[in-house]
Amino acid sequence: MGAVSAGNARLLVIAGLLVLWEIGARLFGDPLFICPPSAVVLALGPLFSDPKVVHAVAITVFEMVVAFAVAVGFGLTVGLAVGLQGFTKGAIMPVILLLYAIPQTTILPLFVLGFGIGPEAKIAFGVSQGIFPVIVSTVAGVANLPSSLVTAARSMGASRLQVLQTVVLPHMVPCFFTGMRLGMTAVLLGVLIAELYVSTAGLGYYTRHFAQSFSPPNLFALIAVLAAIAVTLNELCRIAERRFSRWHQA
Amino acid sequence: MIRIEGVGHAFGEAGNPRRVVALESTTFEVARGELLCLIGPSGCGKSTLLNVIGGLATPSTGRVTIDGQAVKGPSPQKVAFVFQDNTLFPWRTVIDNVKLGMVYQGVPKSEHDDRARESLQAVGLMEFADHYPAQLSGGMKQRAQLARALGLRTEILLMDEPFAALDEQTRMVLGEDLSVLLAKTGKTIVFVTHSLVEAVFLADRVAVLTARPGKIKTIINVDEGHPRKSDFMTSPKLGALRNELYELLHDEIRKTVR
Amino acid sequence: MKLAQRLVQLGILIAVLAAWYALTLPGRVNPILLPPPGPVFHDFGVLLTTRSIWPDLLVTIYEWVVAFAVGAAAGCIVGYLVSLTPYTVRVLDPLLAGFYSVPAILLFPLYLLFFGLGPASKIAIGMTIAFFPVALNTIAGLGLVNRGYVTAARSMGASELQLFSTVMLPAALPVVLTGFRLGGIIAFMTILGCEMISSLSGLGHRIVELGENMEPTQMFANIIFAVLLAVAINVGVSFAEARGQRWAR
Numbered sequence: 001m002g003a004v005s006a007g008n009a010r011l012l013v014i015a016g017l018l019v020l021w022e023i024g025a026r027l028f029g030d031p032l033f034i035c036p037p038s039a040v041v042l043a044l045g046p047l048f049s050d051p052k053v054v055h056a057v058a059i060t061v062f063e064m065v066v067a068f069a070v071a072v073g074f075g076l077t078v079g080l081a082v083g084l085q086g087f088t089k090g091a092i093m094p095v096i097l098l099l100y101a102i103p104q105t106t107i108l109p110l111f112v113l114g115f116g117i118g119p120e121a122k123i124a125f126g127v128s129q130g131i132f133p134v135i136v137s138t139v140a141g142v143a144n145l146p147s148s149l150v151t152a153a154r155s156m157g158a159s160r161l162q163v164l165q166t167v168v169l170p171h172m173v174p175c176f177f178t179g180m181r182l183g184m185t186a187v188l189l190g191v192l193i194a195e196l197y198v199s200t201a202g203l204g205y206y207t208r209h210f211a212q213s214f215s216p217p218n219l220f221a222l223i224a225v226l227a228a229i230a231v232t233l234n235e236l237c238r239i240a241e242r243r244f245s246r247w248h249q250a
Numbered sequence: 251m252i253r254i255e256g257v258g259h260a261f262g263e264a265g266n267p268r269r270v271v272a273l274e275s276t277t278f279e280v281a282r283g284e285l286l287c288l289i290g291p292s293g294c295g296k297s298t299l300l301n302v303i304g305g306l307a308t309p310s311t312g313r314v315t316i317d318g319q320a321v322k323g324p325s326p327q328k329v330a331f332v333f334q335d336n337t338l339f340p341w342r343t344v345i346d347n348v349k350l351g352m353v354y355q356g357v358p359k360s361e362h363d364d365r366a367r368e369s370l371q372a373v374g375l376m377e378f379a380d381h382y383p384a385q386l387s388g389g390m391k392q393r394a395q396l397a398r399a400l401g402l403r404t405e406i407l408l409m410d411e412p413f414a415a416l417d418e419q420t421r422m423v424l425g426e427d428l429s430v431l432l433a434k435t436g437k438t439i440v441f442v443t444h445s446l447v448e449a450v451f452l453a454d455r456v457a458v459l460t461a462r463p464g465k466i467k468t469i470i471n472v473d474e475g476h477p478r479k480s481d482f483m484t485s486p487k488l489g490a491l492r493n494e495l496y497e498l499l500h501d502e503i504r505k506t507v508r
Numbered sequence: 509m510k511l512a513q514r515l516v517q518l519g520i521l522i523a524v525l526a527a528w529y530a531l532t533l534p535g536r537v538n539p540i541l542l543p544p545p546g547p548v549f550h551d552f553g554v555l556l557t558t559r560s561i562w563p564d565l566l567v568t569i570y571e572w573v574v575a576f577a578v579g580a581a582a583g584c585i586v587g588y589l590v591s592l593t594p595y596t597v598r599v600l601d602p603l604l605a606g607f608y609s610v611p612a613i614l615l616f617p618l619y620l621l622f623f624g625l626g627p628a629s630k631i632a633i634g635m636t637i638a639f640f641p642v643a644l645n646t647i648a649g650l651g652l653v654n655r656g657y658v659t660a661a662r663s664m665g666a667s668e669l670q671l672f673s674t675v676m677l678p679a680a681l682p683v684v685l686t687g688f689r690l691g692g693i694i695a696f697m698t699i700l701g702c703e704m705i706s707s708l709s710g711l712g713h714r715i716v717e718l719g720e721n722m723e724p725t726q727m728f729a730n731i732i733f734a735v736l737l738a739v740a741i742n743v744g745v746s747f748a749e750a751r752g753q754r755w756a757r
Contacts, residue, residue: 009599033622091513095520103738105701105712106731109719113541152337155306156402157326158354166350170341189611196616197705207617208706219617227610234609247341247382 032214040224043217053222056202060195061229063119067126068187068233072180075131079138079179084168093139100132104190108197117201122194129190130183137179141172174245181237188230251438252280252303252406256312258463259298272298274463275311282405285432285439285476287449289495290459290467291503296442297410299464303440304329304408316406326355330399334411336391338383338398345370345379348398355402369397372431389420396428400435407439414444425451426480433476446499450491451483458498461505467498543724551729561714561733568703568711571627572696575634579695580688583639587646587684601647608640616702625708634699638691645687649680682753689749696741700734711737 004012018037025036035043048054082092108125115121145168153167195203203226210219257276262269272295280286288296301307303314305324314321316328330351338347348366357365370376373393383391392412399407413421425448432439443449449456450472458467472491474482482488525545531537532544555561590600616633623629653676661675703712711734718727 006595006598006602009595010603013599013603087513090510091516095517101739101742102735103697103700105697105704106715106734106738108701108704109716109727110731113719146335148333148335148337149339151306152331152333153350153354155304155324155326155329155331156351156354156398157324157356162354166353167339170339173341185609185611189613192611192613193701193705196613197701199706204705207620211617211621214621216618216621219621223614223618227614230611230614231606231609247384 031216033216035216035220039217040220043221044225047218047221048225053206056206057222057225057229059119060122060191060203060226063122063126063191063195064188064229064233066119067123067130067191068184070123071127071130071183071187072134074127075134075179075183076138076176078131079135079176080142082135083139083142084164089139089143096132096135100136104128105193108194111194112198117198121198122191125194126187126190130187133182133186134176134179137175137182138172141175141179142168144175145171174241174247177237177241177244181234181241184234184237188233192226192230251282251317252440253315254278254280254299254303254312255315257299257302257309257314258311259295259302259307260310271463273302273309274465276459276464276466277312278457278466278469280438280440282438283436284454285441285452287453287456288440288442288459289444289446289449289456289499290464291461291499291506292444293462293506294459294502295462295464296459299459300408300410300440300442304331306331326351326402326404328404329406329408330402330404332392332395332399332407332409332412334414336383336395338391338394340383343380343382344375344386344394344397347383347394348401351398351402365401365403366397369400370394372400372434373397373427388416389424392416392424400431405438407437409439409441411442411444413448421445421448422483426478428452429476429478446492446495447483447488449495450488451478456491456495458495459502461502467502470494470498540722540724543728547725548728548732551725552732555729555733561711561730564709564711564714565737567627567709568699571630571634571699571703571710575631575699576638576692576695578631579635579638580642580691582635583642583687583691584646584684586639587643588650590643591647591650597647597651601644604640604643604647608644612637612640613698613701616705620706625706627709630699630702630707630710633702634695637698638695641690641694642684642687645683645690646680649683649687650676652683653679685749685752689745692745693742696738700738 022036022038025034025039029035048057078096082088082096104125111121111125111128115124149167149171150163153163158166192203196207198204199208203222206222207219210216210222255277257273258271259273260269260271272293276299288299290296298307302309303321305314305321308322316325338344339350342350345366348369349362352362352365367376367379370379373396375390375393375397378386378390378394383394386394392415395412413424416424428439429452431437441449441452443452453472454476456470456472458470459465460467470491474487528542528545532539532542590596590604612633615636616629619629619632623632657675657679658671661671666674699710700712703710704716707713711730715727715730715734718724718730
């Protein structure tokens with residue numbers, strides 16, 4: 001059954017779904033609620049010529065990137081600080097895991113109360129979502145370092161700092177990049193939830209507005225663009241992860 | 251040149267019921283340019299002894315001196331290790347692994363490449379310089395570890411069962427190569443092994459340790475020049491020495507396997 | 509060392525509580541932002557003893573259960589269908605994984621448009637979110653089934669149903685159960701979050717409403733309740749997963 005390659009088959013499936021959507025929406029869809037993909041495409045142009053919409057999307061992306069950078073930076077630092085030393089690891093890891101387990105959506109309103117409705121709240125919430133996978137992965141990466149490697153380095157005269165730089169860090173890189181990928185997914189989710197929650201400005205305003213005014217093409221178009229951005233960012237992380245883990249697979 | 255004086259090592263404090271005395275007051279010397287094998291039953295402390303000689307462990311009693319200077323910690327300028335486990339760093343190529351030791355030792359950057367190539371040449375791995383450890387076979391990995399140790403240009407090599415994880419045929423080949431290397435470089439090597447034949451084939455002298463707590467039972471001389479040829483392997487002299495070792499070790503081994 | 513670590517953890521807990529108390533002393537942080545611990549715990553106690561939270565709680569639980577039941581069932585069925593041939597797996601599994609990588613929360617505004625502010629939109633998003641881990645894990649689990657066993661069973665005359673229940677299900681079950689756990693938990697969190705974004709009822713909505721009505725102590729008390737509920741669900745679902753996995757062995 002190798003008639004059609006897997007990759008092409010996938011494209012066919014996607015095309016098929018789009019065609020179904022197009023036909024279904026035209027024939028059965030109530031235009032107040034549903035619109036065909038062609039309408040979505042047509043709506044893209046006018047939608048994004050509105051500078052306020054562009055601004056809302058741009059701010060969202062900005063929040064995602066900043067939250068990601070902060071989550072990764074802090075996560076790596078905390079992960080290293082906690083994971084390198086047996087005592088700190090045993091003492092602090094359970095606390096971190098406990099915090100990780102708390103459903104953060106429940107404290108979303110507090111973030112907004114505390115930081116206001118501007119980008120700070122969304123960035124903060126995104127960081128609080130994304131930082132934990134990074135910490136956990138970093139600690140795991142440090143933990144499974146084979147002690148024989150450290151012994152070998154020491155036997156060759158490596159100083160503590162050199163061991164950290166040339167043994168611990170390179171070993172930990174694949175786990176760290178996995179954590180980064182998971183962190184990216186979490187940050188995206190966090191920022192988007194926070195944005196949607198604040199319905200008086202930004203993305204949340206527009207999604208509410210388009211839903212309430214029953215203009216599905218605009219809503220679909222906005223969501224499609226955000227989805228594309230999210231997928232791109234996720235994919236970038238995945239590519240980075242694969243590239244830096246090459247020696248791991250081998 | 252290496253003096254081991256009354257070295258003993260115990261794990262755990264005195265009075266601790268789970269204290270294990272691995273080594274008990276061993277004294278012997280290793281002459282410059284000789285290959286000394288340490289052989290003995292499991293748990294007799296040979297690896298511990300090697301670690302003490304190389305400064306990776308501090309003895310509970312006694313001390314080790316190299317050329318008169320006491321050993322207090324890892325001395326990469328004088329002593330290089332080759333371990334049984336694969337301790338090549340998997341994220342670096344073979345040649346980068348060889349160079350890493352020089353980085354630790356503080357060798358000037360300009361010399362790294364030449365030295366590394368020389369070492370790889372000596373072990374016959376030049377073609378694989380840019381490969382990653384995961385792409386090498388077991389025997390090749392050990393050659394790479396040897397190259398790394400050679401790159402440090404130390405007088406002394408401490409090898410802890412380096413060929414134990416390899417199949418017999420690879421062991422034989424590597425053993426012959428090691429003998430050739432020894433003849434060429436005149437290094438002092440202390441070699442720990444379980445294999446009787448390997449010990450006799452490689453060593454100038456074989457130190458037999460007793461079961462735990464380990465002591466030197468006796469030291470056998472193997473009067474045979476380096477490089478050892480393959481016909482030494484099949485010679486009656488080797489056979490006789492091997493039998494002698496077997497007699498010495500048999501009782502000790504029985505003591506550890508009840 | 510264990511003891512010292514436990515002490516550190518205890519110390520952290522005490523420090524947090526102390527900081528909370530200190531920050532809320534008169535004249536410090538705005539009590540709208542951070543109410544003092546005493547009244548919060550009192551309100552929490554009231555919560556547990558009265559029935560005031562029940563209507564919203566039941567709505568949330570109802571949304572979650574329905575969403576999970578439908579989403580997980582759909583995930584199993586789709587997973588099974590995709591696993592029928594290696595070709596379909598090769599084609600569709602990455603496609604499903606790709607769809608999964610889109611933050612599903614983006615669909616919520618669409619569901620609001622279709623289904624309005626009531627529980628239906630929350631159930632819809634919960635279903636969507638629960639579907640993917642279950643489907644992907646079902647595919648993965650069925651992929652673990654040893655082809656050799658299937659051939660042997662077929663050769664002995666097993667019917668499709670027998671094949672499924674005696675060979676495929678036990679092999680795939682542990683992985684599928686993990687999918688259930690992941691789907692169940694993310695569905696709950698997402699439903700809670702979506703109730704906060706836009707809803708007329710439910711636990712999430714209640715929390716937001718209390719905040720908007722300037723009732724910080726009650727809001728905090730409800731938040732603590734929601735957190736404990738989520739933890740309980742987490743523990744319960746993990747326990748069920750472990751139980752099921754043991755049985756499958």
